[in-house]
Amino acid sequence: MRTQRQARDILGNPSLTVYDNPRSLLMCVYNRDRALCHRQDATNAPRLDRCRPSCANIARTDHHAAGLLAHAKALEEQSASEALPRPLADRLARRAEQLRELARSHEHDRIHHQEPPV
Incomplete structure (x- = not known):
């Protein structure tokens, strides 16, 4: 997350779900269209065992x-x-x-x- 506006947008968007992934030391602000963890998978949840460092869904505290x-x-x-x-x-x-x-x-x-x- 780069700006306060982005943080407000994420927290205020009910269509986004945030998943904590302590094993990968990151959070996934899940957006199916941008997810790199499963391009062919039809599920609507992230694959936290497949986090990619370049994924646009990643956020860190x-x-x-x-x-x-x-x-x-x-x-x-x-x-x-x-x-x-x-x-x-x-x-x-x-x-x-x-x-x-x-x-x-x-x-x-x-x-x-x-x-x-x-």
């Missing part, structure tokens, strides 16, 4: 972004292990950077609550 950073840190620590084969360690390090980038994008694009002027 600050809590989700914090989870991304914590997971990135754990992956980075694992990648530093001498016991891991180098290709696996490199893959873990790349995934950690991808998660950090998602958290940075959230921080940059997030909606800040503003108090009304007095």
Whole structure:
């Protein structure tokens, strides 16, 4: 979600349903026409096991972004292990950077609550 107007539109639209997906550290503001989780499936609910990072239905909270950073840190620590084969360690390090980038994008694009002027 990028603007306060978008947030108001989402929350005020009774045809949209919001699904929390803690495993993927995101929320799905489900719109069947934009869903990437099931292009051929005729169901009217998201496939939360198939979330795609480029899906237009994705939204994140600050809590989700914090989870991304914590997971990135754990992956980075694992990648530093001498016991891991180098290709696996490199893959873990790349995934950690991808998660950090998602958290940075959230921080940059997030909606800040503003108090009304007095």
